[in-house]
Amino acid sequence: xxxxxxxxxxxxxxxxxxxxxxxxxxxxxxxxxxxxxxxxxxxxxxxxxxxxxxxxxxxxxxxxxxxxxxxxxxxxxxxxxxxxxxxxxxxx
Amino acid sequence: xxxxxxxxxxxxxxxxxxxxxxxxxxxxxxxxxxxxxxxxxxxxxxxxxxxxxxxxxxxxxxxxxxxxxxxxxxxxxxxxxxxxxxxxxxxxxxxxxxxxxxxxxxxxxxxx
Numbered sequence: 001x002x003x004x005x006x007x008x009x010x011x012x013x014x015x016x017x018x019x020x021x022x023x024x025x026x027x028x029x030x031x032x033x034x035x036x037x038x039x040x041x042x043x044x045x046x047x048x049x050x051x052x053x054x055x056x057x058x059x060x061x062x063x064x065x066x067x068x069x070x071x072x073x074x075x076x077x078x079x080x081x082x083x084x085x086x087x088x089x090x091x092x
Numbered sequence: 093x094x095x096x097x098x099x100x101x102x103x104x105x106x107x108x109x110x111x112x113x114x115x116x117x118x119x120x121x122x123x124x125x126x127x128x129x130x131x132x133x134x135x136x137x138x139x140x141x142x143x144x145x146x147x148x149x150x151x152x153x154x155x156x157x158x159x160x161x162x163x164x165x166x167x168x169x170x171x172x173x174x175x176x177x178x179x180x181x182x183x184x185x186x187x188x189x190x191x192x193x194x195x196x197x198x199x200x201x202x203x204x
Binding site: 002004005008009011012013015016018019020022023025026032033034035037038039041042045046048049052053055056057058059061064065067068071072075078079082083085086 | 096097098099101104105107108109111112114115116118119121122123125126131134135137138141142145146149150152153156157160162163167168170171174175178181182185186188189190192193
């Protein structure tokens with residue numbers, strides 16, 4: 001792996017880490033419940049992108065499978081939380 | 093640790109550019125999530141990361157691994173399809189829930 005690509009992978013990891021920290025701030029300090037759900041949604045998308053960046057940096061297939069599972073299960077969990085906010089129960 | 097395969101200079105420059113653009117766009121979206129005022133403004137910010145950020149990072153990964161030829165790029169295609177198809181559904185349900193909660197608690201004012 002060339003020097004340019006390795007350093008840009010490191011910079012992208014740092015940027016995505018800051019983005020995850022911003023989402024965590026909104027998750028902890030969000031004034032209402034829908035802010036927290038939105039921040040959780042943003043947090044798992046940022047974690048998925050960070051895993052993709054780790055996968056480019058290491059060349060392993062394992063990271064990409066983990067990112068795909070996060071993309072699937074994160075959608076289900078966010079929809080369940082939003083449905084709970086909407087109706088007061090998840091399965092009716 | 094598995095060592096990353098070597099690719100040509102053009103591919104590595106393109107991969108680095110797309111990766112940095114995607115990460116910076118995602119960071120801008122997360123900063124908007126922190127700095128914007130009301131929930132309905134904040135709901136717009138993270139979609140920058142889920143559309144342009146995810147597309148750029150997945151495109152960088154697809155370009156790198158198709159040039160290296162070490163693994164199939166099926167995962168990135170599936171991730172892109174999932175993320176692009178599921179983000180609008182999530183946000184529609186979430187904003188509808190937020191409107192319902194606002195009207196139930198304090199009338200139709202949207203702030204905080």
